[in-house]
Amino acid sequence: MASRAKATILDIAREAGVSKSTVSLVLQGSGLIRPETAVKVRKAIEDVGYVYNRGAANLRKAHSNVIGMVINDLTNPFFAELAVGMERVFQAAGVVPFIANTAENPVRQEEVLKSMMEQGVAGLIVSPARGTTPGAFRRIEAAGVPVVFAMRRLPESRIPAIAPDNRRGACLATEHLIRKGHSRLAFFGGSSDLVVYQERLGGFLGACEAFAIPVADRMIVEGETSRKGGMACLETALAMPEPPTAALCFNDAVAFGVILALRKRGLEAGADFAVVGFDDVAEAEHYSPALTSVAVDTAGLGERAAHVMLKMIQSRTTRAEDHIGAVSLVVRESSGPDRNSQVGDAA
Amino acid sequence: MASRAKATILDIAREAGVSKSTVSLVLQGSGLIRPETAVKVRKAIEDVGYVYNRGAANLRKAHSNVIGMVINDLTNPFFAELAVGMERVFQAAGVVPFIANTAENPVRQEEVLKSMMEQGVAGLIVSPARGTTPGAFRRIEAAGVPVVFAMRRLPESRIPAIAPDNRRGACLATEHLIRKGHSRLAFFGGSSDLVVYQERLGGFLGACEAFAIPVADRMIVEGETSRKGGMACLETALAMPEPPTAALCFNDAVAFGVILALRKRGLEAGADFAVVGFDDVAEAEHYSPALTSVAVDTAGLGERAAHVMLKMIQSRTTRAEDHIGAVSLVVRESSGPDRNSQVGDAA
DNA sequence: TTGATTTATTGGAACGTTCCATTTATAGAG
DNA sequence: CTCTATAAATGGAACGTTCCAATAAATCAA
Numbered sequence: 001m002a003s004r005a006k007a008t009i010l011d012i013a014r015e016a017g018v019s020k021s022t023v024s025l026v027l028q029g030s031g032l033i034r035p036e037t038a039v040k041v042r043k044a045i046e047d048v049g050y051v052y053n054r055g056a057a058n059l060r061k062a063h064s065n066v067i068g069m070v071i072n073d074l075t076n077p078f079f080a081e082l083a084v085g086m087e088r089v090f091q092a093a094g095v096v097p098f099i100a101n102t103a104e105n106p107v108r109q110e111e112v113l114k115s116m117m118e119q120g121v122a123g124l125i126v127s128p129a130r131g132t133t134p135g136a137f138r139r140i141e142a143a144g145v146p147v148v149f150a151m152r153r154l155p156e157s158r159i160p161a162i163a164p165d166n167r168r169g170a171c172l173a174t175e176h177l178i179r180k181g182h183s184r185l186a187f188f189g190g191s192s193d194l195v196v197y198q199e200r201l202g203g204f205l206g207a208c209e210a211f212a213i214p215v216a217d218r219m220i221v222e223g224e225t226s227r228k229g230g231m232a233c234l235e236t237a238l239a240m241p242e243p244p245t246a247a248l249c250f251n252d253a254v255a256f257g258v259i260l261a262l263r264k265r266g267l268e269a270g271a272d273f274a275v276v277g278f279d280d281v282a283e284a285e286h287y288s289p290a291l292t293s294v295a296v297d298t299a300g301l302g303e304r305a306a307h308v309m310l311k312m313i314q315s316r317t318t319r320a321e322d323h324i325g326a327v328s329l330v331v332r333e334s335s336g337p338d339r340n341s342q343v344g345d346a347a
Numbered sequence: 348m349a350s351r352a353k354a355t356i357l358d359i360a361r362e363a364g365v366s367k368s369t370v371s372l373v374l375q376g377s378g379l380i381r382p383e384t385a386v387k388v389r390k391a392i393e394d395v396g397y398v399y400n401r402g403a404a405n406l407r408k409a410h411s412n413v414i415g416m417v418i419n420d421l422t423n424p425f426f427a428e429l430a431v432g433m434e435r436v437f438q439a440a441g442v443v444p445f446i447a448n449t450a451e452n453p454v455r456q457e458e459v460l461k462s463m464m465e466q467g468v469a470g471l472i473v474s475p476a477r478g479t480t481p482g483a484f485r486r487i488e489a490a491g492v493p494v495v496f497a498m499r500r501l502p503e504s505r506i507p508a509i510a511p512d513n514r515r516g517a518c519l520a521t522e523h524l525i526r527k528g529h530s531r532l533a534f535f536g537g538s539s540d541l542v543v544y545q546e547r548l549g550g551f552l553g554a555c556e557a558f559a560i561p562v563a564d565r566m567i568v569e570g571e572t573s574r575k576g577g578m579a580c581l582e583t584a585l586a587m588p589e590p591p592t593a594a595l596c597f598n599d600a601v602a603f604g605v606i607l608a609l610r611k612r613g614l615e616a617g618a619d620f621a622v623v624g625f626d627d628v629a630e631a632e633h634y635s636p637a638l639t640s641v642a643v644d645t646a647g648l649g650e651r652a653a654h655v656m657l658k659m660i661q662s663r664t665t666r667a668e669d670h671i672g673a674v675s676l677v678v679r680e681s682s683g684p685d686r687n688s689q690v691g692d693a694a
Numbered sequence: 695t696t697g698a699t700t701t702a703t704t705g706g707a708a709c710g711t712t713c714c715a716t717t718t719a720t721a722g723a724g
Numbered sequence: 725c726t727c728t729a730t731a732a733a734t735g736g737a738a739c740g741t742t743c744c745a746a747t748a749a750a751t752c753a754a
Contacts, residue, residue, distance in 0.1 A: 006490060008710055019734045024712060034732060049489050054465040055402030056710035059739040066466065074430060074446075080421045087448060091455070096462040098445035099421075101434060108438070115443040118401040119413065119466070142396050143353060227633055260633055282422075286574050286607055288635065355740055366704045371742060381702060403740035406709040700751070709741085717734070724727080 007048040016044035027052065058120050066096050067123040067309060068116035070109065072130070072152070074101040076253070078279050078298060079127065082150060085302025086125065093310055095122070102129045106136070113140065123309045127151045130194060146312035148320070150305045153195050160312075160320035162305040164296035166196055169327035170203025173248050173276045173294050176329055178211045180336045182246035182274060186219040188233035188258060190250030197250065200278060204248050219244050223254070230257020231264075238265070246274035246335075252281045255291055259334060275334040289333035301325045354395040363391035374399065405467050413443050414470040414656060415463035417456065419477070419499070421448040423600075425626055425645060426474065429497060432649025433472065440657055442469070449476045453483070460487065470656045474498045477541060493659035495667070497652045500542050507659075507667040509652040511643035513543055513625075516674035517550025520595050520623045520641050523676055525558045527683045529593035529621060533566040535580035535605060537597030544597065547625060551595055566591050570601070577604020578611075585612070593621035593682070599628045602638055606681060622681040636680035648672045 009027070013020045018041060025033050026041040033041075058064050069086060071079045083099055090097045100116065102109040109129045113136070116124060123146040128136075132154060137147055141159070153161035177185060187204045190197040201220065208218050221236050223229035230249060234257070237243055249255035255277030259269040269275045270289045277284060280295035308320050356374070360367045365388060372380050373388040380388075405411045416433060418426045430446055437444045447463065449456040456476045460483070463471060470493040475483070479501060484494055488506070500508035524532060534551045537544040548567065555565050568583050570576035577596060581604070584590055596602035602624030606616040616622045617636045624631060627642035655667050 010710080020711085021713085021734050021736095022732085025733085028712085032732065037732080049486060051486070051490055052465045053406075053467065053710055055405050055467055056739090057712070058402045059400075059406070059710080059741090060712040061739095066462070074421070075424060075427045077422055077424055077427075080424075080427060083421060083448060084450065087450070091458075096447070096459070098447060100443070100445060101430060103431065103434070111438075112443070115413070118399045120400065120402055139396060139398070143398055256633070260635070263635055286603070288607065288610060357740080367741085368704050368706095368743085369702085372703085375742085379702065384702080400740055403709090404742070406711090406740080407742040408709095696754090698751105698753080700749100702747100702749075704745100704747070706744095706746105708743090711739085712737105714737090715735095718732085720729105720731070722727105722729080724725105 007050045008053070009050075011048050012041065012044045012050055015048055016041045055120075063122045063313065064120045065094060066098055066119065066121050067125065067313075068113075068119075068121040069097050069099045070102060070112055070116070070124060070126045071099060072102050072104045072109075072127050074099070077281055077283070078251075079151075081281075081298040082127070082302040082305075085299030086306040087302075088299075089303050089306035089310070095310070097125075104129045106131045106133065110136065113137075117143065117145065121145065122313050123147070125150055125305055125309055128154055141318055144316075144318060146309060146318050146320075148305050148309050148312070150301065151196070153322075155195060158319070160308060160322055162301055162308060162323045162325070163196070164301060164325040165327050166199035167203040167206070169278060169294035169296065169329070170200040170248060171207045172203075172327070172329045173278070173292075174204050174207035175211070176292070176331065176335060177246045177248065177274055177276060178207065178213070180246070180274060182244075183213060184217045184219070184242060184244040184246075185213060186221060186233075186237050186244035186247040188221050188237070188247045188249045189223045189225050189229050189254030191222045191225075200248075200250060217242075217244075225251055226253050227257035227260065230254035230259075231261040232257075234258045234261040246276075248276045248278070250278060252277035252279045252284050252291060252293055255293065255334070256283075256287065259287070259289070259291070269334045270336055274336045276329075277334075280330055284330075285332070287334075292332045292335035293330055295328050295330045297325055297327075354397045355400070356397075358395050359388065359391045359397055362395055363388045402467075410469045410660070411467045412441060413445055413466065413468050414472065414660075415460075415466075415468040416444050416446045417449060417459055417463070417471060417473045418446060419449050419451045419456075419474050421446070424630070425598075425628055426498075428629075428645040429474070429649040429652075432646030433653040434649075435646075436650050436653035436657070442657070444472075451476045453478045453480065457483065460484075464490065464492065468492065470494070470660050472497055472652050472656055475501060488665055491663075491665060493656060493665050493667075495652050495656050495659070497648065498543070500669075502542060505666070507655060507669055509648055509655060509670045509672070510543070511641075511648060511672040512674050513546035514550040514553070516625060516641035516643065516676070517547040517595060518554045519550075519674070519676045520625070520639075521551050521554035522558070523639070523678065523682060524593040524595065524621055524623060525554065525560070527593070527621060529591075530560060531564045531566070531589060531591040531593075532560060533568060533580075533584050533591035533594040535568050535584070535594045535596045536570045536572055536576050536601035538569045538572075547595075547597060564589075564591075572598055573600050574604035574607060577601035577606075578608040579604075581605045581608040593623075595623045595625070597625060599624035599626045599631050599638060599640055602640065602681070603630075603634065606634070606636070606638070616681045617683055621683045623676075624681075627677055631677075632679070634681075639679045639682035640677055642675050642677050644672055644674075 100112045149161040221233040223233045277293035280293040284291040284293045447459045496508040568580040570580045624640035627640040631638040631640045
């Protein structure tokens with residue numbers, strides 16, 4: 001049934017009674033061919049069941065139309081949203097994004113990046129896996145392929161990054177808790193090998209400083225960035241002699257875990273302990289209690305990253321500005337009773 | 348800094364003082380070359396900053412090492428898990444899976460499939476978008492590229508599908524509700540244009556039949572397969588003159604919505620109304636109340652799909668058996684008080 | 695030594711496109 | 725009717741690999 005050998009441009013040419021060059025022109029939508037010829041050729045293309053061989057084409061052409069998206073954890077809905085935002089932009093530009101998952105594993109990431117390079121991608125959007133070594137992108141940069149970091153960045157890299165204003169988000173959230181009257185605060189989850197962590201923790205500490213919360217009343221509990229991690233954090237915190245009464249969590253997953261752990265102890269987030277998350281994933285709004293969280297406009301960041309990428313490809317550069325996305329605090333139930341809740345609006 | 352023109356196999360050959368053929372052999376790890384020569388060549392590869400051009404290679408070689416995964420909704424953690432399962436298998440086989448999202452849009456799906464074909468994928472694993480036309484895969488089959496459906500299938504297609512035993516899962520769940528003493532049952536969410544829906548609904552109705560639940564006491568409410576859809580379903584159901592007391596939901600998202608809607612009305616899932624979900628996503632276990640759900644071993648199905656794909660590629664066929672994955676009911680709190688809950692174990 | 699055998703290496707012809715430089719056909723001007 | 729300008733179509737040389745057939749070098753049997 002299937003013609004064994006796959007049809008090429010020459011088969012089309014034969015079928016349509018024209019030259020391969022003409023077929024190529026038609027394929028590229030050149031205005032140079034006579035409309036009737038084009039029709040004839042297109043018919044032949046249909047008839048022989050032709051599929052364009054982009055590999056062969058790229059051998060001659062400068063750039064391919066695929067860009068790679070390398071993501072550290074596809075299971076996190078947060079990254080899926082990021083991907084969705086990018087796809088919108090790329091689709092409009094006729095670029096196809098191929099996504100690959102590194103499962104937070106630098107070795108796997110290396111393989112995936114290699115594969116994408118071999119495939120001849122025009123650019124790479126990466127949310128680097130934890131523990132990525134500084135040199136991981138050296139070869140790629142050297143090859144002149146543009147790279148953009150999304151959501152995460154590497155400590156000393158010159159690669160442009162698109163990320164939310166983590167510091168300000170954490171600051172906003174912490175202020176909110178302090179204004180609610182809390183004076184013993186915790187920062188739950190995450191680990192210090194991530195730049196994002198440094199930034200969010202920095203915002204937390206900055207706000208504490210600004211409101212003169214004594215160091216002894218700031219509690220920092222590192223932990224997995226998952227529900228499980230959040231549960232563990234809460235346990236650790238409540239075991240202290242003077243436990244905190246409110247927590248800013250590294251991300252929403254951690255916050256959900258904290259809420260769960262509270263309920264297990266017969267406590268209610270919002271009433272007995274204030275919880276604020278980070279990222280404002282879709283679920284936050286529907287959780288019970290609804291989660292107060294820092295919204296980062298994930299899809300928007302994805303779009304931004306895609307735009308930057310397209311610009312870089314177009315201007316064949318490997319450099320671009322960082323981009324810090326605006327954040328906002330979405331106040332819901334988990335951070336306490338709904339008494340005319342005011343969002344901090346510092347400069 | 349970057350040598351402008353990218354290095355080729357010939358540059359390596361020149362650098363190492365051998366022929367391009369030798370370099371090619373080294374690249375393929377052939378045992379024919381003298382070890383010392385291989386070392387010399389590898390050094391040269393490193394020195395010139397070579398990146399392998401798979402496109403060029405595929406021009407000569409039979410097939411590529413990339414297989415495409417086309418998924419209808421990457422935002423659903425369920426599919427992300429599926430992807431993760433596949434990746435495990437493919438990685439071991441030296442195959443790189445590229446993922447693309449169709450956002451449940453058949454037009455987008457068409458584009459994505461075309462792109463993947465052009466890229467020369469060795470095979471395609473697809474969870475087809477709702478509304479995919481029967482002919483969508485004709486060209487792909489004709490080209491001899493193996494396709495496997497995962498989780499979803501098309502009504503009359505001959506393409507092998509890997510999916511859970513939806514009918515049995517729904518049956519098990521319904522039995523469980525009936526054994527709990529419910530006699531007015533609902534099936535919430537989903538829409539009849541999906542084969543999965545037909546199967547799950549079929550299981551529900553089959554169990555009703557088996558236990559002689561009168562038709563008047565079976566309520567079917569179609570709806571979006573999301574939290575929102577679930578909330579709407581519950582509202583519709585409770586507005587009836589003789590509302591049901593238990594519901595099997597099309598999937599977990601719908602079930603979460605139902606639980607939320609119950610709480611809004613001051614009712615508690617498990618106590619006032621029994622809720623069972625489908626898929627048993629990670630969140631089900633942690634929800635409050637914990638969700639009774641039909642576990643489908645998503646990652647396992649992903650692995651299975653990947654294995655089938657590899658087999659098909661290896662034996663260069665485009666046909667394979669369907670594969671129905673085992674399911675099991677995980678009884679938790681949302682389906683009612685914990686009185687020695689027994690899982691139906693029909694033949 | 696000579697020829698046969700094995701081991702390493704190599705040139706050259708594909709593979710399916712694009713694109714440049716031509717050729718051929720068509721039309722317009724004189 | 726010839727000449728030139730324009731429009732449409734074409735052949736051939738890349739592009740970076742693989743792989744076959746062939747060569748060159750080393751080893752061995754006689």
